[in-house]
Amino acid sequence: MNVTDLLDRAKAQGVMIATAESCTGGMVAAALTDIPGSSAVVDRGFVTYTNEAKQDMLGVRAETLNAHGAVSEQVAREMADGALRNSLAQLAVSITGIAGPGGSEFKPEGRVCFGLAVKGQPTHVDTVEFGAPGRDAVRRAARDHALTLLYTALSAGA
Structure with missing residues (x-):
């Protein structure tokens, strides 16, 4: 998946993008903003590594974190909703x-x-089991999956 194509699709559709990242620490936002002209479609990125940051910056509920843990589809949903x-x-x-x-x-x-x-x-929401190929490999795979999700959404006319 080509990030330039993703950005071109977003620009053509007048869509602005935000990211909310924990384990990737801003890698998705970095991949998007590595491309010249990305400021036309990338609004902002939230790096919310701690539970407190998820709550403060994105409005993730303490009840959700307590019930399901930070690594859960429920928290991923609240993070994405909070980013919007x-x-x-x-x-x-x-x-x-x-x-x-x-x-x-x-x-x-x-x-x-x-x-x-x-x-x-x-x-x-979805969950992917990348296995244990090492920290760097998991983070890169997660970044790439997130970029693919954005691209697919834009291809469907998000």
């Missing part, structure tokens, strides 16, 4: 996961949850 609510964007992607090392029996290394919010539509 707290930006000028019409399209937002969120990422929360366990890049490693570590994890647990219930939340293994390589589990990453994504949210995709489009103004006026229900927010889509």
